[in-house]
Amino acid sequence: MLESLPLLSLILFSPLIGVLILLFVPKHKRKPLQTIAILTTLIPLVLGAMLLLQFDGVNSSVQMEEELKWIQPLTYFNYHFAYQLGVDGISLPLILLTAFIATAAAFASVFIKKRWKLFFILLLLLETGIFGVFMARDLLLFFIFFEFTLVPMFFLIGIWGEKRRERAANYYLIYNGLGSAIMFIVFMMLIFTVGYDISTSSYTSSFDVIKSNALDPSVFKFDFEELKTWMFVLLLIAFGIKLPMFPFHTWVVKVHREAPPAVVMIHSGILLKMGAYGLIRFGYEIFPEQAVEWATVLAVIGVINFLYGALLALMQNELRSILAYSSISHMGIVLMGLAAGNALGMQGAVFQLISHGLISALLFLIVGSIAERTRTTALPELGGLAQRMPFLSGVFLFAGLASLGLPALSGFVAEFMSFAGLFEQMPVLAAIGSIGIVLAAVYMLRAVLAITFGNLHAQHQSLKDVRMMEAIPMVALTAVIIVLGVYPALLTSIVEQGMAFYVMVKGG
């Protein structure tokens, strides 16, 4: 009975139910609006748990596939475009992460002070878009969802952000639009070169067909190899912008600084992960040989990201900027893990995606709490918050420690796996990169201690500690970070299944 449910579609469209209900609620009624939004985000979370239970961790193929022919073949092109969904070991954790962080963000929307109705509608639309990205098994469907996330995000930044929100929203749209354009070019190239289904002799955009054709050189007569390199590099740039990869990182800093905390939780927690996910899914899965060829470049960029972000984070005097550069730095670890290309490194990269998603969501939740109470996130204007807000300070310290890679928390596992992976392949680069681990401790502690330790400023004497609405997601995120750090096998056993493809290709 349960098996027959189209679970993925249910998860994908369940936030839209909330959107429908929200449409009928008067827009000044804050409480019911938020309650409905939170309840709606719980649906995919519950369904996600069911998905996890049904997921077959041993089987190394895509599961729960759903298909619906959407655009029927045109006579001239004989072209297929289908609604195809599926999950594997890489996308499943990301889907769960999305469901989880969306819920946390819905809680965190207590920080939003105006136009709640539109906010929640956009938030839920965004959630659907992200689910779609992680589930799509069709190139065009992926592209559509990828683009779809831009729209709600644009408004979320542009309406509820800080002073220079419009500029940040424009940066966001332009950078990501550019990335999407490049991605679209590659997708078209793929569809019209290897998107040819031999059995039905028709063009199709399905991921699996393209992948198997691209991996089989005998299918095509023309010289596909050089084209492949081009496509891989273009994909690297397209997803590198999203990741963000040095030197395409400027927009991320602006968004982190200007967007409202609840939105940054989603942005930094999940949206950035779409870049890495795309790189793994399309870059690595379709072009494994090119990925091996370009591994050194990737590793160098990764190390640059890691150190560059860390050094710049050290120089900032504003908490959001520090966290923005810290995100850039942490995405460097993902690149390093991917560059290693062995089982350890690749899993480390995915682990880092999840771990950083959780940690940065927690950190921005805290930013929201601090900013709401003190109206500032500049380090010189803050200090001694531990006196008035012990709970928040404790969680902040915890999040900072998790972010700098303290063992027994999830960040360490990811760091260890990625570094261990890279040490096998490129020990010198990895050794250079390890300096960043110290830098991470320096900038993170600097930020946390400057805000929580020391003397309380006079105007902050009457601050209150966190409310229940903030404490619930904080505790939940904290718990998951600890669980993953203490028992990482929980996650790696799933991820391993999704990585089998690449390690096999590389080994052979």
Next chain:
Amino acid sequence: MDFTISTYAWIIPLFPFVSFLILLVLGRQMKGIASTISIFAMLLATVSALLLLGETLKNEAQSYTSSVFNWLDIGDFSISFGYEVNNVNVLMLVIVTVVSLLVNVFSKGYMADDERMTVFYSYISLFTFSMLMLVISDNILQLYIFWELVGLCSFLLIGFWYQKKEAKAAAKKAFIVTRIGDIGLFIAVILLFWYMPEHMLSFTAIHNAFETNAHGFSDGMVTLVALLIFVGAVGKSGQFPLHTWLPDAMEGPTPISALIHAATMVAAGVFLVAKTYDIFLASETALLIVGTVGAFTALFAALIAIAQNDIKRILAYSTVSQLGYMMLALGLGTMAAYSAAMLHLFTHAFFKALLFLGAGSIIYALHHEQNILKMGGIGKSMKVTTWTFAIGTLALAGIFPLSGFWSKDAILAQAYEHQPVFFAAALIGVFLTAFYMSRLFFLVFTGDNRSGHTPKESPWVMTLPLIILAVLAVCAGWVAIPGIGTFNEWLVGETMEEKIHWSILIISNVVALLGIGLGYKMFRNKTASSLHEQSGNGLQTVLARKFYIDELYDLIVVKPVRGLGAFLQLWDEFIVGGLVKGSITTTRQIGKMGMRLQSGQMQVYALISVIGMLILLLIFAGRRLI
């Protein structure tokens, strides 16, 4: 089936962990109960550790290893978590639980006025848990994890009084400096992971692989791994050049200095080297470096200790120096020296904890005055503290027959046999140690009362731990009296031939007595006025400023990193940001050019299209012609 406690050794760390969880939930409430919970948990842990010790004493050299769960599965290999019980571990378990228990009791008095006592006890419980887990770890990755966690607790406790600027800076420094060392260990763990047969990281596997030479390492790689592990140990144990954090760490509450920064955590570095000793034995170079760093640190820190005026800082430098002795012994590369190092770790834990707690008792009585120049004359009013502190001082100086004597003598004897240079350094160190300790002792306990307070003896919760530790400081060394004690065989598991160097016994005692005598002569019965003349010559300034190491680091590490950061900041803003802005302006300019064509004059448009058509015509007609 025999009932063996070894198989249940994992329960010991659970006591403090449960206590930690309870206290965490309590938050800042229930001040009264907090200490009781923590002390009770520690009592249980101590009793179990002692039972375990009793068992290992009966069954000689039997070790028990068990892996509990797979932490990570990657492809065909996995990293598991487990625990190991062997004699070295049990020794450490006993040290940690006993000292932690006594410090817990002591803190009940010392921290009585602090409103965050519950938090304090929860940190101590977490620390004890992590330290015990570190001790019984069966593989090096697990050790690394708890290695970092004890570092975290140390950080939390140094910064316990978080409003204080110094405490904040010291906590940060402690975390970051030790983390530099930890990177070494981190890389070493990864290298071991890749080169060990079947990616085994357990200590047993390392032992077997290096003993039978069945590892995948080249000679250079062995040295590298050994040195990287040592870098970790240097960071944690405050050896030169990463020693700077330990004296600053004295900003934390004094019981913490006794527990973490004297007896247990800082000794973890020595413990780590001891646990992976087989790797060091495989590389002459690594051993030599370990020994040299140890010897240098022993002397260097002792020199600095002479010129310090903060009672806790003197003890901190003394700790650094004594840890140097242990490293020196480990650098000798014999099993006898190894066991001497562990013996010194064992005895040092007790007498240094005693000294710190004694210092705590004084500081408590003087309302947090720490400058020894402002103390004096305490001996009359605080009898228990004075006598126990005296025992600690003598034990540290290495006077017969206190515990410090036996362990230091064992190290000296081994150094004499294998490395005369180290022996000379160690002997000078003995003199310096005796001298700075007697300076401390006589300035604090004799002479005029310069503090402006009237000291009162501390309550019994504080003096009781002092007395117990004093007893231990006297007796702990007797387990290894040459010819009588069986510590070495018990620890190493093999009988070794022991020569008793009577000459060294006598020389070291004489040297130590000389040091004490000099200190007595110079610092006995000082009055407030006589101290002012002391303001120093050049050498004393250098010593008082700790050889300018902090300033040097600021110059060669902190400043360049900041400079690089500032440069990158500009780079990011102007070059990277400039590129972005540049592309924006270019696009705008292209747009403007198009706008200029758009004049709104229909006639111009028409003219342009006519010209365009003419050009097309010319092209097509021209083509035809050619």
Next chain:
Amino acid sequence: MLNSYLLLSASLFCIGLYGALSKKNAVIVLLSIELMLNAANVNIIAFSKYGINPSLTGHVFSLFSMTVAAAEVAVGIAILIMLYRNRGISDVTKMDVLKK
């Protein structure tokens, strides 16, 4: 015979084009456009008489095109009058609201 008609129509067209592009008065521009249209008509009729397949189709088409031209002039003049009434201009260079 065809050549002379074509020459006539070409010169008419060029005069019309010149007028349409260079004159400022809107009425003259309109007249010039009419001139160009009529040049085309001359061409059509000439080809239908002296072309490869002489037929009546050309004549018919020229009638069509004259009708269309008449309609166009009617609309054009109407616009011009309205413009003159509302803004008081008949100078085409000042009719540049499209730009804004």
